[in-house]
Amino acid sequence: MTEILTVLSKKKFINILPKLNRRHSTLLRVTFSSLILLCIIAASMLLSNDRIATNFDLKNLPPSMAHPFGTDWLGRDMFTRTIKGLSLSIYIGIIASLSSVIIALILGMGAATLGKAFDTFVTWLVDLFLGMPHLVALILIAFTVGGGAKGVIIGVACTHWTSLTRVIRAEVLQLRSAEFVQISRQMGKKPLWIAIHHILPHLVPQFFIGFVLLFPHAILHEASITFLGFGLSPHKPAIGVILSESMKYLSTGMWWLAFFPGLLLFVTVRAFDSIGENLRLLFDPHNAHE
Amino acid sequence: MQLEARNLSFRYGKGPLIINNLNLELKSGEILGLSGPSGCGKTTLAKILSGYELPQGGSVKIDGKSIPSKGFNPVQLIFQHPEKAVNPRWQMKKTLNEGWSPDNELLDSLGIEKAWLKRWPNELSGGELQRFCVAKALSPKTRFLIADEITTMLDAITQAQIWNVVLNKARENNIGVLVVSHDQHLINRLCDRVFIGK
Ligand SMILES: Nc1ncnc2c1ncn2[C@@H]1O[C@H](COP(=O)(O)OP(=O)(O)OP(=O)(O)O)[C@@H](O)[C@H]1O
Ligand SMILES: [Mg+2]
Numbered sequence: 001m002t003e004i005l006t007v008l009s010k011k012k013f014i015n016i017l018p019k020l021n022r023r024h025s026t027l028l029r030v031t032f033s034s035l036i037l038l039c040i041i042a043a044s045m046l047l048s049n050d051r052i053a054t055n056f057d058l059k060n061l062p063p064s065m066a067h068p069f070g071t072d073w074l075g076r077d078m079f080t081r082t083i084k085g086l087s088l089s090i091y092i093g094i095i096a097s098l099s100s101v102i103i104a105l106i107l108g109m110g111a112a113t114l115g116k117a118f119d120t121f122v123t124w125l126v127d128l129f130l131g132m133p134h135l136v137a138l139i140l141i142a143f144t145v146g147g148g149a150k151g152v153i154i155g156v157a158c159t160h161w162t163s164l165t166r167v168i169r170a171e172v173l174q175l176r177s178a179e180f181v182q183i184s185r186q187m188g189k190k191p192l193w194i195a196i197h198h199i200l201p202h203l204v205p206q207f208f209i210g211f212v213l214l215f216p217h218a219i220l221h222e223a224s225i226t227f228l229g230f231g232l233s234p235h236k237p238a239i240g241v242i243l244s245e246s247m248k249y250l251s252t253g254m255w256w257l258a259f260f261p262g263l264l265l266f267v268t269v270r271a272f273d274s275i276g277e278n279l280r281l282l283f284d285p286h287n288a289h290e
Numbered sequence: 291m292q293l294e295a296r297n298l299s300f301r302y303g304k305g306p307l308i309i310n311n312l313n314l315e316l317k318s319g320e321i322l323g324l325s326g327p328s329g330c331g332k333t334t335l336a337k338i339l340s341g342y343e344l345p346q347g348g349s350v351k352i353d354g355k356s357i358p359s360k361g362f363n364p365v366q367l368i369f370q371h372p373e374k375a376v377n378p379r380w381q382m383k384k385t386l387n388e389g390w391s392p393d394n395e396l397l398d399s400l401g402i403e404k405a406w407l408k409r410w411p412n413e414l415s416g417g418e419l420q421r422f423c424v425a426k427a428l429s430p431k432t433r434f435l436i437a438d439e440i441t442t443m444l445d446a447i448t449q450a451q452i453w454n455v456v457l458n459k460a461r462e463n464n465i466g467v468l469v470v471s472h473d474q475h476l477i478n479r480l481c482d483r484v485f486i487g488k
Contacts, residue, residue: 201377202379
């Protein structure tokens with residue numbers, strides 16, 4: 001008996017250690033990534049606009065202490081431009097991914113609760129959007145609504161709700177057949193009441209994970225369609241604008257113009273990606289008890 | 291009052307007929323047993339009687355009138371597995387009060403402790419959860435109660451305690467009870483009449 005107990009406790013001990021480690025490392029990564037993003041936003045508010053005013057005395061300087069990322073052909077400080085561009089991207093990314101998650105939530109819940117016709121319509125819409133290359137759809141939509149930040153936000157929101165809608169629809173369908181939901185119905189609860197009290201709380205993880213996983217997409221798309229010239233106006237300090245301008249000067253040997261903004265964009269996207277992946281691991285019921 | 295099932299037939303999807311031309315009556319205040327071998331369709335019948343499944347043939351009526359599909363169903367079902375019958379993201383208090391607010395007397399007689407109300411479903415045992423499900427189903431608006439193996443996983447003492455409460459409440463509110471069980475002793479002890487499935 002005691003032997004069994006020690007074997008059991010040993011086994012437990014082995015199981016507990018990696019779990020603690022993973023929880024800790026997950027939390028550490030989430031905190032670290034959030035810190036990077038917060039720093040970028042805070043820095044963009046602190047840096048003054050004077051540093052990105054045209055100043056021909058300072059043009060084409062390589063990286064130095066005063067200008068860590070160098071300056072461009074108009075004498076603007078590239079560090080300030082990059083940080084301001086990134087924080088604009090983060091802001092656009094948050095609005096765009098939030099709207100697309102909300103669209104997914106409404107359509108997914110509607111498809112699973114509002115009856116056959118609406119369900120068929122949503123499924124058709126999802127297939128339609130998944131069927132076409134979404135960068136093309138994104139550019140078309142952004143172009144149609146008139147470009148700019150509004151175009152990017154609407155474009156991303158309209159093209160990125162599809163896969164999450166599928167996930168949410170499947171989840172809601174499964175929840176609807178759960179015994180506790182059926183009991184609620186027999187207790188005379190209205191469909192709307194059931195949707196709010198029983199179904200919605202179960203979709204909170206999908207909501208957050210969907211948001212965080214969509215965010216890097218939104219930023220990259222913002223940068224790419226701005227780079228292609230369909231996004232933000234060239235006067236905005238946007239990361240896509242910076243990158244596309246820098247491409248023209250790359251051949252002149254001013255490598256810092258594209259290198260640092262590109263690197264920072266990559267770090268930001270990775271930061272958010274890792275928050276999303278780690279949250280998914282934390283919330284996933286199959287991993288939660290490991 | 292009388293709950294009547296007439297010429298019921300039922301199959302899941304395109305599967306075999308599980309219930310074929312079945313007739314059953316349950317009067318107010320009557321305690322009727324239902325037993326039969328595993329897989330013969332007891333749970334299925336319980337779900338049809340309480341409106342969870344629609345039969346392909348026949349009907350379930352109260353005094354010849356069909357049961358409204360909206361609002362509180364006067365025929366309430368208690369499930370075999372309480373873990374699936376409560377929302378895992380709700381505190382027990384919210385689950386308990388979903389249909390009506392059971393009084394303290396009922397909670398005491400079922401042995402539901404005050405401290406349990408603040409807990410989450412995964413912090414209670416199956417037997418403890420089942421008491422909540424029983425309390426929920428014993429609303430003053432319940433006219434017929436279908437109990438599908440509700441005490442199968444409990445010890446004898448708890449089993450007796452719960453059935454005591456159910457039978458008292460049934461007498462008090464003149465509720466007709468269908469006791470589904472494969473425990474012959476339990477059925478003999480509780481029921482006025484037994485219905486054997488095939
Ligand atoms: N959702 C379902 N879909 C398809 N077949 C089902 C479903 N539920 C039950 N069945 C089948 O219907 C038959 C009757 O099942 P039911 O659960 O009613 O039996 P039961 O009499 O309650 O058995 P037990 O005593 O083991 O609880 C079984 O053969 C089962 O496999
Ligand atoms: Mg059964």
